[in-house]
Amino acid sequence: MTMPISRRAALAAGAGVAAGLTIPGAAARAGGPPRTGVGFTLNAQTLDGGEQITSLTLHTARLGRIDPGGLTAGTFSVHATATSPIPLAPGELIFSEYDLDRTVTAARLDRRGDIVLELSHAEGQVGGGTLGYIVSRGRNVRLDLVYTITQNSPITVRGGRPVTISRFEQGRLSNPEVDAFSYHRSRSGMKYRLYSPKHHRGRRPLVVWLHGGGEGASLPDGYYDNETTLRANRGALGFATPEGQRIFGGAYVVAPQSTSYWMEDGDRFAPLIREIIGDLVRKRRVDPARISVVGCSNGGYMSMKMTTVYPRLFASSVPICGVVASLQAGAPPLIPDPELARISTPTWLVTSLDDDTVPPQPNTVHAHELIPNSLLTLYDQVVWNGHRFPGHWSWIYVARNDPSIDGTHIWQWMAARRR
Numbered sequence: 001m002t003m004p005i006s007r008r009a010a011l012a013a014g015a016g017v018a019a020g021l022t023i024p025g026a027a028a029r030a031g032g033p034p035r036t037g038v039g040f041t042l043n044a045q046t047l048d049g050g051e052q053i054t055s056l057t058l059h060t061a062r063l064g065r066i067d068p069g070g071l072t073a074g075t076f077s078v079h080a081t082a083t084s085p086i087p088l089a090p091g092e093l094i095f096s097e098y099d100l101d102r103t104v105t106a107a108r109l110d111r112r113g114d115i116v117l118e119l120s121h122a123e124g125q126v127g128g129g130t131l132g133y134i135v136s137r138g139r140n141v142r143l144d145l146v147y148t149i150t151q152n153s154p155i156t157v158r159g160g161r162p163v164t165i166s167r168f169e170q171g172r173l174s175n176p177e178v179d180a181f182s183y184h185r186s187r188s189g190m191k192y193r194l195y196s197p198k199h200h201r202g203r204r205p206l207v208v209w210l211h212g213g214g215e216g217a218s219l220p221d222g223y224y225d226n227e228t229t230l231r232a233n234r235g236a237l238g239f240a241t242p243e244g245q246r247i248f249g250g251a252y253v254v255a256p257q258s259t260s261y262w263m264e265d266g267d268r269f270a271p272l273i274r275e276i277i278g279d280l281v282r283k284r285r286v287d288p289a290r291i292s293v294v295g296c297s298n299g300g301y302m303s304m305k306m307t308t309v310y311p312r313l314f315a316s317s318v319p320i321c322g323v324v325a326s327l328q329a330g331a332p333p334l335i336p337d338p339e340l341a342r343i344s345t346p347t348w349l350v351t352s353l354d355d356d357t358v359p360p361q362p363n364t365v366h367a368h369e370l371i372p373n374s375l376l377t378l379y380d381q382v383v384w385n386g387h388r389f390p391g392h393w394s395w396i397y398v399a400r401n402d403p404s405i406d407g408t409h410i411w412q413w414m415a416a417r418r419r
Contacts, residue, residue, distance in 0.1 A: 037167040038063070042147060044130060044175040044231075045121075048384055048396045051130040051175065051231040052121045053080070053102075056147065058168070061113035064157035071107040076117055077150040078102040082143040084132055086221045093135040097143065098127040115155070123387040130173070131231055133214060137221070138261070140214040140228045146170065177237045178230045181255065186279065190272045191217075191226040192256040195240040196284070200250030203287035205315075205415065206280060207248070208273070209236035209255045210295030210302045212395075216258035229255040235296055238399035239411075247401075248415045252286055262295075262302035263323060263334060269302065270309045277313070289419040294318040296395035297358060304335055304367065307345040314345045315417040318410065320395045321351045325362040340370040346417055348375040348410055350403055352382050354391030377403040377410075 043055040056078065060066060081099045088094060103120035110116050121128050131140045147170055154162035181193035197204050215232050217224035230236055236255040238244055245251060256273055258264075280286045293314050295303035300322020307317045324335040349371075351364035358364075360378065368376040377397075382389040384396050397403055403410040 037169065038165055039169040039171045040147075040149065041171045042145065042173045043116075044173055044178075046175060046177060046231055046234055046237055047121075047123055048234055048393075048399070049123045049387075049389060050233065051178075052125070052128045053119060053130065053145070053147075053173075054121045054128075055119055056117045056149070057110065057174075058115040058117065058149070058165075059171075060115045060155075060165075063163055064159075064161070065113060066109060066115065067156040068109045070156045071109070071115065073104045073106055075107050075151065075153055075155065076104060076115075077152060078104055078117060078119065079148040079150070080127065081146045082129070082132065084134065085141055085144050086134065086137075086218065086223055088134070095133045095135070096126075096129050097132055098129075100127045102128060102147075117149075123385070123389075131228060134218075137218045138213060139216065139218045139223075140232050141218070141223060142225055142227050142231065145173070175231070177240065178227075180240060181230055181236070181253070183226055186272065186276050188272050188275055190256055190259065190276065191224060192254055192276055193226060193230055193236070194255075194280070195236075195253040197245060197250030197252060203285045203290075205248050205251040205290035205292065206277070206286045207236075207239045207251050207253045207414070208277065208291065208293045209239070209253060210262065210273070210293065210299030210306075211235070211255065211257065212297035212299055213261045213263070216261045216298075219259055224257070224259065226257050229257050233296075233393070233395060234399040235294070235299075235395050238401065243401070244411060247411045251415075252280060252284060254280060258298075262298045262305075263327075266302060266305040266334070267309075270306055273302075273306060274310060274313070290315050290417070291419070292316045292318070292414045292417065294320070294398065294414075295322065296320040296398075297323065297392065300358075300364075301334055304340070304343065304347075304371075307343050307347070308335065308339045311342070311344050312419065315419040316414045317343075317345045317347045318398060318414065319347065319349050319364070319367070320398055321355055321358045321360075321364060321392055322349070322367065323358050323363055324367050325359075335367075337370055340367055341372070343371045343374075346373070347371050348377070348403070348405075348413060350377045350379075350394055350398055350410075352379040352391045352394040354381045355394065357390075357392040375405055375413075377405065
């Protein structure tokens, strides 16, 4: 087990899970109040910097009507451990494992009568995340989570009866935004998640989200989770929010997961992504004239690559901090200048000047200079809600519909494009 270290110190290329475990609670006290066992759910939110466990729901409604006046932040204590799902060799470094006490900030009853323990969480806070970054693999992985709840004082139910819970059984991880995306695998074996719009008639737009380098699979470890694409950042989730759906008039959002990382072999991955798009056009109510491709870092490269391979497929392309230059001195560029110059898809590029992972000038700015009629939003740094993120994380702005040119925001621009 490593010391708690934020993955933000190392993660720049891209960017949950034990369930059903019986966790011991408070030890029995002879002659004390009646005891019983309950299950609990881990409630998560995907923040701009990644998913965190923000509260726990204790399924206590069946115990009877609980007196809310007897619930305080000190009624229960919470301890959490998060470990790698992939066995690591001695000395292998993983960021964001933890073994610590989570601070309970409040205890309340929800409308079902279950107890909800609110946990301290914030951007940049160490401990509480669901993902870890394995340095040797360059991958985010969903951590094995074990939460232990201890009851420090009895709760009171109808009639003044005191109750102490004898055991707590950990249940599932719940993130409504992530859970709204269904699980799929293409005929070629590529996994993807899909959000389907609700209550919309006729054919709808499709937004294709291509993840960063940290969110691909690690096949040598047998790890292909179809999870990190939605938990590492809000890139795909933004388009599925009520605001995003309103702007697009109801859009499908698909997030394919690479079996490694897109830049390993863009020519091989392009037809696999194209296959998923084709299946959705045939099987869902997708408008083939309104398909947009958006990607960050590795995915920014892949979004441009897709428009070079399939020049008539997309209505718009949004490469974010995408890579086009060579990764090694003297090696050829990932996307040669003549290919960039032939891109005909309407393109809006986004990056930040303080990106020290994918330098803007030889990549995003260079691509903007070559892609005909392309747009560019160049930020000084990445700051959202007062928190400064690494400069590489400019996808945060697109996930929040922040880029704007002449009063038109990027989501509205995408939604107005037709092939």
